[in-house]
Amino acid sequence: MSSPPLLRGTPPPAATTADDPRREADLPEVVTRIREHVVRMCASDEGGHLGGSMSLVEILAVLYFRVLRHDPCFPGLPERDVLLLSKGHGGIGLFATLCEAGYFPAGELAGYARPGSHLTAHPHPGIPGVEMPSGSLGHGLAVGVGYALAHRLDESGRRCFVVMGDGELQEGSVWEAASVAAAHRLGRLTAVVDRNGLQISGSTEMVGALEPLADRWRAFGWRVLEADGHDTEALTAALTLAPDPHRPTVLIAHTVKGKGVPRIEGQARSHYAKLSRRQELQLLKALRAEAEARR
Amino acid sequence: MTTLTAPPPAAPAAEDTRSAREVHRDTVARLLPREERLVVLDSDTGLFNGVDFGLAADRYLNLGIAEHTLMGAASGLAREGRIPLVHTMAAFASSRALEAVKLDIALNNLPVLIAATHAGVSAGHLGPTHHALEDLATLRVLPHMTVVVPGDPAQTAELLRQALACGGPVYLRLGRGATPALPADAEPPRLGRAQILRRGGDITLAACGPYPVLAALEAAELLAADGIEANVLHLHTVKPLDTPALLEALGDQRTVITVEEHWAAGGFGSAVAEELSAVRPVQVHRIAMPDAFVQVAGSQRLLLEQGGVSAPAVADRARRALDTAQGGTR
Numbered sequence: 024m025s026s027p028p029l030l031r032g033t034p035p036p037a038a039t040t041a042d043d044p045r046r047e048a049d050l051p052e053v054v055t056r057i058r059e060h061v062v063r064m065c066a067s068d069e070g071g072h073l074g075g076s077m078s079l080v081e082i083l084a085v086l087y088f089r090v091l092r093h094d095p096c097f098p099g100l101p102e103r104d105v106l107l108l109s110k111g112h113g114g115i116g117l118f119a120t121l122c123e124a125g126y127f128p129a130g131e132l133a134g135y136a137r138p139g140s141h142l143t144a145h146p147h148p149g150i151p152g153v154e155m156p157s158g159s160l161g162h163g164l165a166v167g168v169g170y171a172l173a174h175r176l177d178e179s180g181r182r183c184f185v186v187m188g189d190g191e192l193q194e195g196s197v198w199e200a201a202s203v204a205a206a207h208r209l210g211r212l213t214a215v216v217d218r219n220g221l222q223i224s225g226s227t228e229m230v231g232a233l234e235p236l237a238d239r240w241r242a243f244g245w246r247v248l249e250a251d252g253h254d255t256e257a258l259t260a261a262l263t264l265a266p267d268p269h270r271p272t273v274l275i276a277h278t279v280k281g282k283g284v285p286r287i288e289g290q291a292r293s294h295y296a297k298l299s300r301r302q303e304l305q306l307l308k309a310l311r312a313e314a315e316a317r318r
Numbered sequence: 319m320t321t322l323t324a325p326p327p328a329a330p331a332a333e334d335t336r337s338a339r340e341v342h343r344d345t346v347a348r349l350l351p352r353e354e355r356l357v358v359l360d361s362d363t364g365l366f367n368g369v370d371f372g373l374a375a376d377r378y379l380n381l382g383i384a385e386h387t388l389m390g391a392a393s394g395l396a397r398e399g400r401i402p403l404v405h406t407m408a409a410f411a412s413s414r415a416l417e418a419v420k421l422d423i424a425l426n427n428l429p430v431l432i433a434a435t436h437a438g439v440s441a442g443h444l445g446p447t448h449h450a451l452e453d454l455a456t457l458r459v460l461p462h463m464t465v466v467v468p469g470d471p472a473q474t475a476e477l478l479r480q481a482l483a484c485g486g487p488v489y490l491r492l493g494r495g496a497t498p499a500l501p502a503d504a505e506p507p508r509l510g511r512a513q514i515l516r517r518g519g520d521i522t523l524a525a526c527g528p529y530p531v532l533a534a535l536e537a538a539e540l541l542a543a544d545g546i547e548a549n550v551l552h553l554h555t556v557k558p559l560d561t562p563a564l565l566e567a568l569g570d571q572r573t574v575i576t577v578e579e580h581w582a583a584g585g586f587g588s589a590v591a592e593e594l595s596a597v598r599p600v601q602v603h604r605i606a607m608p609d610a611f612v613q614v615a616g617s618q619r620l621l622l623e624q625g626g627v628s629a630p631a632v633a634d635r636a637r638r639a640l641d642t643a644q645g646g647t648r
Contacts, residue, residue, distance in 0.1 A: 148426055154397065156421050165387040166422055169394020169402075172379060176357070177398070196386040196418075203387045207379070 050255050053123055054084050055314040058283045060119030060132050062298065062306045069136035070297025071144060074287070075188060076116030078219040078252070078278040083113075083120040085258040086184060086215075095125035098152045104181055105170050107154050109163020110188030110217060111145040112294075118142055118150065126152040161194025163187060164214060168204050171212040171271075182266065186215045190222030193231040198243065204271045205244030212271040213262070214245075217252065219280035221291045240273045252276030283310060337496040338528075339365065339435045341471040345478050346403060346433075350374045356482070357395050359404040361388045363435065366405070385410045389418035389432075396428035401482060407441070408434035408491060412453030423487050424460040431481055431488045437467075438527060438579035439607070439622060440493035443615035451607050454526075455584025457489040458557040465556040466509065467491040467586075469531050470500045473507045473554060480509040495618060497528035500552065501535070510555045512563035518547030521636050522567050522574045526553050526586040529622050530577035530605075536629035537577075541636055548636065556586050561593045573601045573639045577632055579622060582606035601643065603635050 057080045065071040087093070091104045108117045115135065122132055127150075134140040141149050145158025155166050167185040174181045191197060204212055218236070220227055227233050237247045246267045250257040261274045281293030284306060298306070336344070343365050350356050351374040360366050360380040368375045381388050385406050392402035404411075411419065411434040423430045434453065441448035458465045466481055466488060468474040474492065481488040503513060512524075515531070516538050525534035531552045538548040549567045553560060568574065574594065576587035587604030594600045607625040614624075622628065 155393070156425050159417060159421055161386075162390055162418065162422060165390025165418065166394045166397075168381075168387060169391035169396075170398060171394070172357075172391060173395045173398030173400055176377065176400070183394075196390075199384045200387045200390065203381050203384050203391070206382065 050084060050088055051317055052314060053088060054080055054255070055310055057084060057116065057119040057123055058310050059307055060122060060129070061115050062284075062303055062310070064115045064119070064132060064135045065296050066298040066300065066303035067136050069144070070295060071115045071136070072112045072294065073284065073296040073298075074221065074280040074293030075110060075112045075217065075219070076114070076119075077282045077284060077293070078280045079110070079113045079116050079186060079217045080120070080282065081253050081255050081258055082186060082215055082217060082276055082278075083116060085255050085262060086186075087120050087124045089259050090262045091184070092181070095121075095152065098126065102179070102181065105154055105167075105183040107157070107163040107167050107170075107183070107185045108146055109157055109185050110160065110191050111156070111158030112188065113186070113217070114144055114146045114158070117146055117153070121150070121152040124152070160188070160191040161196040164197050164200035164204070167212050167214070168200050168207070168209060171204070171209040172207065174211055175209070182211045182213065184213045184215060184262070186217065189216055189218045189220065189227050189233060189236075190230070192216065192233055192236075193227075201240070201243045201245065208269050209271045210266040210268045213266070214271065214273040215262070216273060216275045217278050218275050219278045221280045221289070221294070223291065223294050225291050237275060244270060246270045246272045248272060248274045250274060250276055252278035253282060285309070335496055336471050337494065338468055338471045338474040338492045339494060341474045342433055342478060342490075342492055345475040347371060349479075349482070350377060353401070353482075355399065355401045357400045357402050359388055359392055359395075359402050361385055361404075361406045361410075363405050363407065365435065385415040386418045389415045390422045392430045393418075393422035393426070393428055396423070396430050397426070401429050401431070403431045403433060403482070405433050405435070407448060408437035408450035408453045409448055411489070412450055412456045416456055419457070419487075420460055424462050427462040427486050429485050429487070431490060433490045433492060435492045436494045437491045438493065438618065439612055439625075440495060440618045442494070442617050442621065445615075446611040446613055449612055451579070451581045452584070453489070453491060454556055454578070454580050454586055455588070458589060459584070462486050463557060464488045464509070465491070467527050467554050467556060468507075469528055469552050469554050470497060472499060476506045477509060477554065484509060493528060493618065497618075498532060500528070500531055507554055510558050510560060512560040513552040513554070514549065514563070514567060515552055516548065516550040517567075518549050519569070520546045520548060520571065521640060522549040522551065522564070522571055523577065523632060523636065524551045524553055524564060524574055524590055525577040526556060527579040529619055530579055530627060533627060533629045533632050534577050537632035537636065540629060540633040544637065546636065546640065553586070556589055559589050559593050561597070564590065564594065565598065568598065568600065572599070573603065573636075573643055575603045575605060575632055575636050575639065577605045577627060579627060580606055581609060583609070601639060603639050605632050605635060
């Protein structure tokens with residue numbers, strides 16, 4: 024096989040520019056609103072994946088409001104950067120973010136999991152802004168490899184971001200795709216690992232140890248970045264870093280499962296929750312109070 | 319163990335002794351430089367060499383021994399407007415990578431062609447890990463999926479072209495070694511259409527796959543010697559199945575014998591039974607590989623003979639079916 028062509032002088036990614044109104048958005052306020060949406064969805068009849076949706080709120084907010092080239096009025100925009108939520112269990116976090124980014128009105132979120140609603144717990148392409156179905160774990164990185172190969176063939180300069188859960192890294196298919204991505208030097212492919220350290224049954228290290236995680240990715244030939252996954256400025260800095268032309272990049276974002284829900288923050292039981300009306304109101308009040316205190 | 323019966327003498331086609339797999343490879347090598355949207359993805363099958371593709375070599379990507387990633391990557395490429403043509407062995411496409419085929423490709427109705435080689439028992443001595451006797455069952459149940467089994471090398475090139483143009487996911491089932499050419503047809507094969515190879519008023523033999531079709535044709539000869547005239551239909555497209563052609567051929571006949579290189583459960587015969595059961599009271603007798611793993615070495619033809627996918631077995635089943643249908647008075 025001939026070696027894959029290197030990047031051909033493609034420009035750096037067009038992140039939202041300084042004069043883009045989205046850049047000026049009050050990101051902490053957006054983050055709070057996303058969390059409020061998640062809380063409301065978890066107070067539905069069916070409940071929802073609270074913990075893993077709360078842990079990736081800042082990651083998704085930074086991507087949609089500061090990093091990705093995208094257009095909510097035209098989800099299929101040919102020049103768009105691609106975001107794949109491989110950890111489909113963060114579906115309601117993604118829906119809340121897409122709603123805030125303008126892909127659909129908040130009224131749609133109110134129908135989440137109700138009979139007839141397109142908003143199922145796990146994402147699928149029938150939802151505006153969703154690129155691929157996910158929920159069966161360990162699929163996103165391989166699909167991201169395909170997008171990245173296409174972007175290189177097109178010499179388009181577009182980027183592909185794959186947001187993964189850390190528990191998901193127990194799927195062998197992730198490492199298969201990681202190996203292929205490095206072998207093909209997919210510099211415009213970025214994986215973001217929501218490293219909250221927990222899965223349904225407990226600690227990821229107890230269930231299927233992942234550490235030393237950064238070294239694992241390095242050994243697979245990836246450039247590794249790490250950041251506090253709730254620090255929007257740190258995430259912005261990492262995710263707007265120019266791609267390494269020779270290697271894919273992984274950002275290990277250290278997060279807290281259930282972030283923003285004090286009684287179950289950092290606990291495995293936050294994985295799935297059906298909040299009572301009283302809990303919903305308490306949490307909404309607390310989130311709003313915290314947002315006001317920031318001002 | 320079934321007693322061995324001597325396989326009929328091999329009758330390689332004078333005009334083309336290449337295998338369907340080799341014809342496929344050569345067709346792909348010709349198509350790639352001309353079809354800008356095509357991307358050939360390989361999983362270290364050894365079928366291709368990058369230099370085969372000349373200036374289009376950057377659209378040949380060997381992803382290595384990574385079948386799940388192969389399907390996932392095909393999905394990403396297809397979503398960006400490419401037409402990926404992925405290559406792996408049938409055994410891996412149909413079970414190991416099945417979830418990626420289902421969720422990453424079929425769910426979005428993406429134009430990905432999965433060229434699966436070594437299907438059925440064509441891997442012969444390579445053993446049960448490399449046999450694929452379940453692939454028609456697992457692939458045909460997926461929504462949007464078209465399932466095609468070319469009958470011989472010449473059909474392979476033609477059906478490949480048609481499959482690439484169909485705009486959705488396609489599973490193209492290919493064997494490993496050379497198989498004889500089927501009797502020449504007046505018209506080229508058409509995706510989704512059955513070929514009627516012989517007409518007869520007593521019973522219908524419907525076959526899928528190179529040796530099953532040959533077995534059906536030879537069985538029709540054996541039956542003719544007994545005064546039984548059989549239709550022989552070749553259904554190279556398992557999904558969508560050409561049910562109208564089957565019904566037309568059947569006329570007022572009440573028995574179909576299906577012949578395939580697959581386990582009986584869920585395969586071609588099951589597809590025929592499912593379709594016909596909804597519209598006609600027809601008996602469907604399935605000649606297929608027994609419900610067992612093939613754990614002996616042998617050529618494709620030999621293993622099929624041992625499994626009972628052979629002309630004498632087809633003819634015998636037809637005779638018995640007609641006897642039963644007529645109360646044993648025939």
